[in-house]
Amino acid sequence: MSDTISYLLMAWLDPGLFGLTALGVLAGIYIGAIPGLSVTMAVSILISFTFSWDINNALALMVGIYVGGVYGGSRTAILLNIPGAPSAVTTAFDGYPLAQKGEAGRAIGLSTVMSVIGGMIGVAVLAGTAPHLADLALQFAPRDYFLIAIMGLLLVSTLSGKSLARGIFSVALGAAIGLVGMDMVTAQPRLTMGSMELLGGIHYVVVMIGLFGVAEAFYQLHNMAKVPVKQKVDKIVPPLSMVLKFLPLSIRTSVIGVVVGALPGTGGDIASLFAYDHAKRTVKNPEVPFGEGAYEGLVAPETANNAAVGGAYVPMLTLGMPGDAVTAVIIGALVIHGLNPGPMLMIETPHIFWFTVGNLVLANIFLLIFGLTGIKIFSKIVEVPKAIMIPLILVLCVVGTYSLNSNMTEVYWMLGFGILGYWLKVFGFQMGPIILGVILGPLLDESYRQAMSSVGDNSMAFLGGLFANPLSLVLSSVIILVLLGNTPLKGWILARFRRD
Amino acid sequence: MSKKIERVQAGEKVFDWLLLLFSIGLLFEAYRIDGGLLANSAGSFPMGLALVMLAASAAILASHRYKRRDPRIRSAFHEFQVFLSEHFKIHIVVFTVVAVLYLAAINWASFYISTAVFLAAMFIYFRQGKVVSSLIITAAAIAVIYVLFTMVFRVYLP
Numbered sequence: 220m221s222d223t224i225s226y227l228l229m230a231w232l233d234p235g236l237f238g239l240t241a242l243g244v245l246a247g248i249y250i251g252a253i254p255g256l257s258v259t260m261a262v263s264i265l266i267s268f269t270f271s272w273d274i275n276n277a278l279a280l281m282v283g284i285y286v287g288g289v290y291g292g293s294r295t296a297i298l299l300n301i302p303g304a305p306s307a308v309t310t311a312f313d314g315y316p317l318a319q320k321g322e323a324g325r326a327i328g329l330s331t332v333m334s335v336i337g338g339m340i341g342v343a344v345l346a347g348t349a350p351h352l353a354d355l356a357l358q359f360a361p362r363d364y365f366l367i368a369i370m371g372l373l374l375v376s377t378l379s380g381k382s383l384a385r386g387i388f389s390v391a392l393g394a395a396i397g398l399v400g401m402d403m404v405t406a407q408p409r410l411t412m413g414s415m416e417l418l419g420g421i422h423y424v425v426v427m428i429g430l431f432g433v434a435e436a437f438y439q440l441h442n443m444a445k446v447p448v449k450q451k452v453d454k455i456v457p458p459l460s461m462v463l464k465f466l467p468l469s470i471r472t473s474v475i476g477v478v479v480g481a482l483p484g485t486g487g488d489i490a491s492l493f494a495y496d497h498a499k500r501t502v503k504n505p506e507v508p509f510g511e512g513a514y515e516g517l518v519a520p521e522t523a524n525n526a527a528v529g530g531a532y533v534p535m536l537t538l539g540m541p542g543d544a545v546t547a548v549i550i551g552a553l554v555i556h557g558l559n560p561g562p563m564l565m566i567e568t569p570h571i572f573w574f575t576v577g578n579l580v581l582a583n584i585f586l587l588i589f590g591l592t593g594i595k596i597f598s599k600i601v602e603v604p605k606a607i608m609i610p611l612i613l614v615l616c617v618v619g620t621y622s623l624n625s626n627m628t629e630v631y632w633m634l635g636f637g638i639l640g641y642w643l644k645v646f647g648f649q650m651g652p653i654i655l656g657v658i659l660g661p662l663l664d665e666s667y668r669q670a671m672s673s674v675g676d677n678s679m680a681f682l683g684g685l686f687a688n689p690l691s692l693v694l695s696s697v698i699i700l701v702l703l704g705n706t707p708l709k710g711w712i713l714a715r716f717r718r719d
Numbered sequence: 720m721s722k723k724i725e726r727v728q729a730g731e732k733v734f735d736w737l738l739l740l741f742s743i744g745l746l747f748e749a750y751r752i753d754g755g756l757l758a759n760s761a762g763s764f765p766m767g768l769a770l771v772m773l774a775a776s777a778a779i780l781a782s783h784r785y786k787r788r789d790p791r792i793r794s795a796f797h798e799f800q801v802f803l804s805e806h807f808k809i810h811i812v813v814f815t816v817v818a819v820l821y822l823a824a825i826n827w828a829s830f831y832i833s834t835a836v837f838l839a840a841m842f843i844y845f846r847q848g849k850v851v852s853s854l855i856i857t858a859a860a861i862a863v864i865y866v867l868f869t870m871v872f873r874v875y876l877p
Contacts, residue, residue, distance in 0.1 A: 268872040384778035388738065391771045395745060398768070402752075402761040409765055410748050440811045443845070606845030607856060610838050613818055614864065617825070617834075622874040627826055634822060638815075645806065646734050664764040671759035678758045 226573035229275065230581050236279045240578055243283015244585040250284065251291025251304050253603065256612070258288030258304065259544045259654070260435065263427035264619035266552045274556040274571070279578055281552060285545050286582035289487050289524050290334045290590060294597065297326045297517075306487030306524035309495040313509065313516030320512055324594070328455040329514060330521040331590030332462055333469050337522030338583040340473035341480065341529020345536075346576045349565070353537040356562035361669035362684050364538070366694035368663040371483030371540055373701050375652040382647070389648050393656020396426055398664060416628060423551055423657045425620055425629045426636050430650045431544075432616040433637020436609045438644050443605050455591055461514075468515060469522040472497060476523030480530025483659075486543025486651070487524035487531075494523030529579060536564055536572055540659065544651040547658040725786045730802035735779050742772040810845070817841060830876040835861050 230236040250261045262281050269277035292304025297314035310330065317326040359367075372390040399410045400420025411417040472494035479490035498509070498519035505513040531542025539561030541547035553560045558568055565572055620633040640650055674680035685695045746769035752762030792798045821837040828836075838860055842853035868874040 268868070268874055271873070382779070382782060384775045384782065388772055388775035388779065391768050391775065395765065395768050395772070398765055405761045407752055407761040409752050409761055410745070412748060437811070437815070440808075440814060443810065604846070607842060609814070609845070610841040611860060613821075614834055614838065614860075617822070618830075618864070618868055618874060618876065621830075621877060622868075622872075625875050625877075627822075627877060630822060630825075634818070642734060646728065646731050660768070667764060668759055676759045681758075 223569075223573050226570040227577035229570075229574050230279055230578040233275075236275055236578070237581070239276055239279040240283045240581050241585050243280040243285075244287035244582050245283075245589050247284035247287020247289075248291040248294070248586075248589055249287075249597070251288035251307075252294045252597070253608070256608075257431055257435065258285055259427070259548060259651075260431040260612075261288065262545055262548045262552075263424055263431055264615055266424050266548060266555065267428075267619045267622045269552070270555045270623075274553075274558065275574060277552060277556065278549075278571070278575060281549055282575065282578045283582050283585070285549075286338060286525070286528060286579065286586055287589070288545075289528055290331070290521075290586055293330045293334070293521055294327060294594075297330065298323055304487075306491050306527075307520070308488065309491045309520040310517060312495065313511070313513045316510070316512035317514070317517065322512070324455045325457060325461075326514075326517055327594060328457040328591060329461065329465070330517055331587060332457055333465065333518045333521045334525040334590065335583050335587045336466075336469050337473045337476055337524070337526035338528060338586065339580070340470065340522075341477050341526035342576060342579045342583065343529070344477045344481075344526075345529040345532050345579070349533050349537050349572065352533065353562045353565040356537050359538075359562075359690070360684075360688070361666040361673065362681070363688075363690055363694060364666040365663060365670050366685065366691060366698065367483060367534075367538060367540060368659045368666065370694060370698050370701070371534075372652075372656065372659055372663070373698060374482055375655050385648050386652055389643070389652035390656040390659075393426075393653035393658075394660025394663065395656075396421060396653070397423065397657040397660035403665075404668065421632060422623055422629060423654075424548075424623055425633050426657050427548060427551075427654055428616050428619050429633040429636025430640040430653060432612055432619070433634060434640025434644055434650065436612040436616075437637060437641040439605055439609055443609075455594060465514065465518045468498060468502065469518055471501075472519040472522045473526040476526030477530040479523070480527025480542050481533040483534045483538070483540040483542060486545075487527040490523040490527040490530075491520035494519040525583075532575065532579075535560060536575070537562060539564075539662070541655060544654050547654050550658060727783060727786045727788050729789070729792065729798045729805060732780075732783055735776065735783070739773070739776040739780060742769060742776045745769040746773060813844060814841065817844075825877050831861060831865070834864070 230240055247258060247261070250256045251258055261284050265277075265281060265284065269280065288304065289306055292302055292307030293310040293314065296302040296307040296311035297318050300311050300315040300318075302308045302311050314326050314330065317323065372394070373387075375386065375390055395410060399417055401407070401418050402409050408418055475494045475497055476487070476490040479493055480486060495516060498515045502509075502513075502515045505515050507513045509516045527543070531546045534540040534542050535546040535550055539550065539559070541550055550560050553564075553571075558564060558571060616633060616637070617630055620630045621627065623629060640653075643653075644650065670684070671678075671681055674684060684691060686692050746766070749762055749765035749769045752765060753760045754762075756766050757763050788798070789801075792801055817837060817840060821833055824833040824836075835857055839854055839857040842856055843850055846853055868876065
């Protein structure tokens, strides 16, 4: 017990960790707020710089950036109607109309407080459920991991992007990239096209930096001339009565955020959409209609996307499966530091778990402090012209990639992935599913082959096993439902039910 | 109830065909691993993935039946012209070419020199000739990169 408390308070008592968390949150707010910079991009680049650091220092900075970045996107959504991050898209629906009415300060203040409430609820759920889930996960068979990974990839492909086919293509492409290199079991080269250089595989950080950094820089070249509209900002701290008024809604949407965030492969963007939809359906008589500056439309997505941070850590730390794109990158960081994300993490290195929990709480406190202050300086900094930002992003991507293995070939690969990512983005493919595919693909391959070996390579026995065990049955059923839900069969069944 | 019909972007169909061709290429590569669709082998999962990609890219192509081309586009050649004008604007081409030259130059001109030249050139070009302020920003950026990456993070740079 005393060990747990000391791990929990580690980031609070160590001045270095305390400072790195604060720095991370502050940097995250700005990174999340500046359109064109994303938290995933920042954390991807950061991995390459911090892999020689002590793991706690690296994690403190990443946790800070993650928490700050998810919140930061809302600021530009409110002030400029440009969501800084995908999870802040719904915030702009009512946030920007509020700013146009001269209530930008109040909207930012309320979104800060609600983000912190959501974030704290997310951390509480993480601390309360993850140890039990990890115990349960120890009993999972390789077949169950295979099914969870399939479920995660399916959820990503169905919930993000404009079509299921594009989503599925993206995750499969990511998984194929993740498999390039020598097979770990048979040492056969896979998808290397005869190249010796590809035998070692493509480092996932190279793919991440290319897709999130370079592709975004190229994409931003289309909006070089866009000039943001400035807003007047005052009266930032919201009155207690206002916070209490929206507290019940914020608790409900936090729960939505945690649950959606905990589903492998989903994240704050999907959580905020669900929460906004929930608010629209349940708040019958808002003072102002939704879409025209309703505070409820601001509270719901802001609590949900920050609650999803804690939720996203649950599958990451207990199953080794990323909750969203950022946790996919953080898994990479843990592996680089020789840790084993998954149920064994709680047994072998419990201090990492409790340190993360304590660090998330600290990051949320810093979020409250930084969120309610310095907004005037903030509105100046986010106006950095793209003419300066875009070349700098490319330089950062080069430094980040080169520092991984001091290999210029990887830098060229990074540029290649950036150009590929640009075209995919132009034609409606999303980058998140590709990254999750890169991380989950090798895991899926490994668990599939272990599961097949456990039944003597008998395909029928493998298929039977998917429905024999209660957990496997539940997971298989969910996968089938998700698949059917995206086919015309769903409409046909619903029509039949309505007719009956 | 009217359903909104999606528009096909200029070049989208060609891109989707390229994805289908890529999937076929990947299927061939996966087949080469151990020569067939075995239940449990090094090639089984890549084969499965390639088949999924092939099916998904075929579905993407099939979805074009429910989309409509922009009515302003008159012919395939006109579509090509629109595609070029949308994605190959002069500043995008300049940035891409200079970026490639920059990456090529790092090896022989060192990181700091090539980065300084790249940043200065792009700032001056994008900011339409504000030479002095662009050079000051470049110098400041190089100083920050040096302090942050060489001194604080101790990153080895080319």
